[in-house]
Amino acid sequence: MPRSGEEARRRLQQAALELYRERGFDQTTTAEIAARAGVTERTFFRHFPDKREVLFGNEAALRDELIESVADVPAGAEPLEILLHAFRKAGRVLVDNRPFSEPRMAVIAATPALRERELAKAASMTEALAEALRRRGVAARLAGLAAHTGWAAFHHAILAWLEDSSRTLDEHLTGAFADLRALAAKAGG
Amino acid sequence: MPRSGEEARRRLQQAALELYRERGFDQTTTAEIAARAGVTERTFFRHFPDKREVLFGNEAALRDELIESVADVPAGAEPLEILLHAFRKAGRVLVDNRPFSEPRMAVIAATPALRERELAKAASMTEALAEALRRRGVAARLAGLAAHTGWAAFHHAILAWLEDSSRTLDEHLTGAFADLRALAAKAGG
Known part of the structure; x- marks a missing residue:
């Protein structure tokens, strides 16, 4: 698990970007992004309101x-x-x-x-x-x-x-x- | 009732604009726009897919x-x-x-x-x-x-x-x- 909030945030952005490239934005869920980043979905929503904003943070x-x-x-x-x-x-x-x-x-x-x-x-x-x-x-x-x-x-x-x-x-x-x-x-x- | 499709379209745009100014975009329904224009809601949807597009036709x-x-x-x-x-x-x-x-x-x-x-x-x-x-x-x-x-x-x-x-x-x-x-x-x- 990432140690700091800043690190979790960076990993979520990286994970989202990878998934959007691999399978497309519409086919990716916030749960999948969190899993790839090694954090809970709850952590995702602590940092970003939705899966669009993760690339605009x-x-x-x-x-x-x-x-x-x-x-x-x-x-x-x-x-x-x-x-x-x-x-x-x-x-x-x-x-x-x-x-x-x-x-x-x-x-x-x-x-x-x-x-x-x-x-x-x-x-x-x-x-x-x-x-x-x-x-x-x-x-x-x-x-x-x-x-x-x-x-x-x-x-x-x-x-x-x-x-x-x-x-x-x-x-x-x-x-x-x-x-x-x-x-x-x-x-x- | 307006006689031509072109006339109905123009009246729908005018009615939508009036209602958006009077009560706001969010508070206006397509049914109300159609009623103000003197046409059916079905006619509205023949001309525009939704209440946003009525101003961008x-x-x-x-x-x-x-x-x-x-x-x-x-x-x-x-x-x-x-x-x-x-x-x-x-x-x-x-x-x-x-x-x-x-x-x-x-x-x-x-x-x-x-x-x-x-x-x-x-x-x-x-x-x-x-x-x-x-x-x-x-x-x-x-x-x-x-x-x-x-x-x-x-x-x-x-x-x-x-x-x-x-x-x-x-x-x-x-x-x-x-x-x-x-x-x-x-x-x-």
């Missing part, structure tokens, strides 16, 4: 980190510079956990119920980022546009990094923001 | 129109120019139906179950737009970034238009794409 920490990073950037920086800084910091977690985060993203992309949850998460993250930009004085709607646009570039960079790991996520982030500049420069109007 | 038509507009733009145009053209055309439907589309958006924003459906719709629209750009030869991932970014600007323009109707949606679209250019020009990297 680090969301609050990510949101807090993004918001903190946005607040930390020196005054005078432009909205997308601020977001790029926040994404660089948040990206380190993905990089450190690549053996988990890469198959996690593949399972989510292939499972409608998880994909829906992922979309809700992206919406809540962009709203939190927009709000953090507003607290720095960025105009309300412009902050929303910047957050959505920045999030799209972050997502684009992650996909590129998963396909081509000869470059670091940081390099792909630089590339994604350069693509964004090039696209927008020719945006018409 | 025009999605396939919008998607087809966007994809067709993307294909129609002369060769040589840049990705965001192409999308701006498509959004201008699609926006006419919103403008023509403002008495319906404005409260519809307010109800969606205030109702988690509808908001989730809206996010799924936005994801499916951006994927369709990205695919339409790819068919014009835009590189796969760049098409995804362009579609997400363009959709964010479209959404931004709609919000601005709802708040400030002294300018047309077309003018707000021009403004949103200009905001996007200004943001991206200072995107860091």
Whole structure:
């Protein structure tokens, strides 16, 4: 049995990911996830409300980190510079956990119920980022546009990094923001 | 009783919207929507699978129109120019139906179950737009970034238009794409 709550949580996430890959999300029960992790089903429900959330358990920490990073950037920086800084910091977690985060993203992309949850998460993250930009004085709607646009570039960079790991996520982030500049420069109007 | 299927459909959408505003989405039944529209509940289910979809019934038509507009733009145009053209055309439907589309958006924003459906719709629209750009030869991932970014600007323009109707949606679209250019020009990297 895992000794600490943190360890049980990590093992439950790993077990869920393995089972979703092996037999699919719909065919997996919380009892099976608990058994594979070597804990009781009761322990599962102490950590997660349901079998969707087991793959999204680090969301609050990510949101807090993004918001903190946005607040930390020196005054005078432009909205997308601020977001790029926040994404660089948040990206380190993905990089450190690549053996988990890469198959996690593949399972989510292939499972409608998880994909829906992922979309809700992206919406809540962009709203939190927009709000953090507003607290720095960025105009309300412009902050929303910047957050959505920045999030799209972050997502684009992650996909590129998963396909081509000869470059670091940081390099792909630089590339994604350069693509964004090039696209927008020719945006018409 | 409404005479045609098209008329029944429109009345069901109007009745649903009214009831969701008056008493909330969760407190409204399909039977009540049908009664307010002057049709049977059976007619409701001939048009819509459930009470969420009644507010999203025009999605396939919008998607087809966007994809067709993307294909129609002369060769040589840049990705965001192409999308701006498509959004201008699609926006006419919103403008023509403002008495319906404005409260519809307010109800969606205030109702988690509808908001989730809206996010799924936005994801499916951006994927369709990205695919339409790819068919014009835009590189796969760049098409995804362009579609997400363009959709964010479209959404931004709609919000601005709802708040400030002294300018047309077309003018707000021009403004949103200009905001996007200004943001991206200072995107860091």
